[in-house]
Amino acid sequence: MTKFKLRSSALEILLRVDNGGAFSHLLIDQMLKSNRVSEKDHGLLTEIVYGTIQRKLTLAYFVKHFVKKNARLDSWVEWLLYLSFYQMYYLERVPDHAVIHEAVGIAKERGHKGIASFVNGVLRQAQRKGFPGFENIADDVEKLSVITSHPRWLVSRWEKQYGYEKTTAMCKANLETKPFSARIQPLKLSREKAINKLQSEGYDVAASAFSNQGLVVKGNLLKSSLFQTHMVTIQDQSSMLVAEMMDLAEGMTVLDACSAPGGKTTHIAEKLNNTGQIHAYDLHDKKAKLVNTKAEQLELTNIVAKGADSRQLANFHEECTFDRILIDAPCSGLGVIRGKPDIKYQKKEKDITKLAMIQRELLEKISPLLKKDGKILYSTCTVDREENEQVVQSFLEDNPDYQVDPTFFETLPDVMQGSFGISDVGLQIFPDDFQTDGFFLTRICLK
Structure with a gap:
């Protein structure tokens, strides 16, 4: 060519x-x-x-x-x-x-x-x-927008939420290439064996601090024998943290309300040691089939994926059914810009408010399905407070029987302790923190 x-x-x-x-x-x-x-x-x-x-x-x-x-x-x-x-x-x-x-x-x-x-x-x-410099751009927000190629409205919004210094760090990080990360299928091989195998194929590999199944890899992992034989699953480290923080135990009945394409669903199944049952849903049947396909590839048999609007799950399940619920809510995706740069141009500020309303509705409609001693993990792949802290705060204010699980923060990985992103209602991971996607997560339970 x-x-x-x-x-x-x-x-x-x-x-x-x-x-x-x-x-x-x-x-x-x-x-x-x-x-x-x-x-x-x-x-x-x-x-x-x-x-x-x-x-x-x-x-x-x-x-x-x-x-x-x-x-x-x-x-x-x-x-x-x-x-x-x-x-x-x-x-x-x-x-x-x-x-x-x-x-x-x-x-x-x-x-x-x-x-x-x-x-x-x-x-x-x-x-x-030669190309022009940027010194003639007087406004700091405009200059940062041009230099890092982020829409002005987005830079301005982040600057108001997190300050100019943090916004600059995020924007610059979004222009960098992050390393590959993946998790092992622990029912098939250990992390140690996976590291040795990948190293023998010429990869530079390290263990992730986010998950005991996680790997951080330099090189095109898609060409590795472990990926091609479904022994490892490509997944960002921040995304891996979701299943790790669900406080799972074998035999549990779990709801994954927004499951496609299945990375977190199958991780939950692996954490359950292929026991119990996971009811996985996605709004579209076609996407739910992706979850089933991923489960088959990993030889996991405790997942049942179906197409449905998760705001209507009370039509399919009784109250107090699930030990654990994951609401990995549909969001603006502003935490994954470095991997999907199109997002920063396609999303508009008004989209964030619309999505926050859906996220809030999901929490409201799904929470009654939780057992009295159960726990809900709420997560998004965005860094916007309106979709994260404000959604959770609003839900807790309107539902005083619920609280942020007080044990959530003490069980975070050591690398997270004292993080800039820890608030009263959860953990915000920023793209410049650990060379990962931006991500928010928290754990909710009944008082």
């Missing part, structure tokens, strides 16, 4: 993400599985697509510097300039002349000679003059 075709494929993905709201990681996966991209080009394609999306607002700032204000550019021309600027500014190993040559070729193929001449002129001007 020529680099011309590689960059054309990258542009195609970027346009589909921009126009249709498709997720970049899914489109990249489809492209890599096709015959259009040679294996040696997988890394560069992935880097160009993710990097261009991650840095979109910074790249737009550069484009505005070199293009007249009244110029109207087609979407594909804008994205072609973005991906070209990304390579010129951020990728030292890619020569500028190669980037410009390929971009002009794409412009000729997609447009006409005039467009190709325009693209050539803009890129050569940047090559000749």
Whole structure:
């Protein structure tokens, strides 16, 4: 595959993400599985697509510097300039002349000679003059927004919630690549054996401090023999902490109210040593089937996954049925930006308020299904207080029989003790804390 075709494929993905709201990681996966991209080009394609999306607002700032204000550019021309600027500014190993040559070729193929001449002129001007700095941006929030390519509304919101210093750290962390993390299937092998096996295959491996099943791995774990034989499951360390903090014991009856795609569900099943029963639900039947498929791959037999609106589960289960309940609530996903950079552009501030209402309703509707001595684990993969602390506080105020489990904080892993993110109602993990996803979790019980 020529680099011309590689960059054309990258542009195609970027346009589909921009126009249709498709997720970049899914489109990249489809492209890599096709015959259009040679294996040696997988890394560069992935880097160009993710990097261009991650840095979109910074790249737009550069484009505005070199293009007249009244110029109207087609979407594909804008994205072609973005991906070209990304390579010129951020990728030292890619020569500028190669980037410009390929971009002009794409412009000729997609447009006409005039467009190709325009693209050539803009890129050569940047090559000749260099890219503009950020010192002329007077407003600190605006400057941070441009430098780290986070929407201004989001930077402003986080700054009000956590202060400028923490917001800066989060935004910068969201631009970094985190290491692979995974958990072992403990019914099949020990963590020690998994580490030895991966090391023998050339991986740099360490034990996770979040879970006794967890591994932190440098290298493409997807190509490992353990992943391909379902001996390990790819899962972020923050996500692993959910099952660890549910205080599970063998034989329990567990509800996972928002289970797809099944990472936390199957972790719970493993913690139960494949005993008891897990009733797993997702709003869509198709996604519930993903949970069953994951359970089959891991040879777990204590999971029953179905499609249903979890706000209506009282139609299927009696009150006081479950020993443990997990509500891994649908959320804005603002804690997983570094892995899914599209999120920061697709989400709007109004979405957060709508999601908080759903999260609050889930707690209200599901909590009666808990046994008197049971516990609810509430979690999200976001860092926004309206979806986290405020949802929990609101629920506790309206339901005075419930409380945050006082033993929750003392059972957190040692690495979490004294964390910036510990509040009266739970633990907020930030993306800059441990090279993991941003995550919130707390444990609720009856008084």
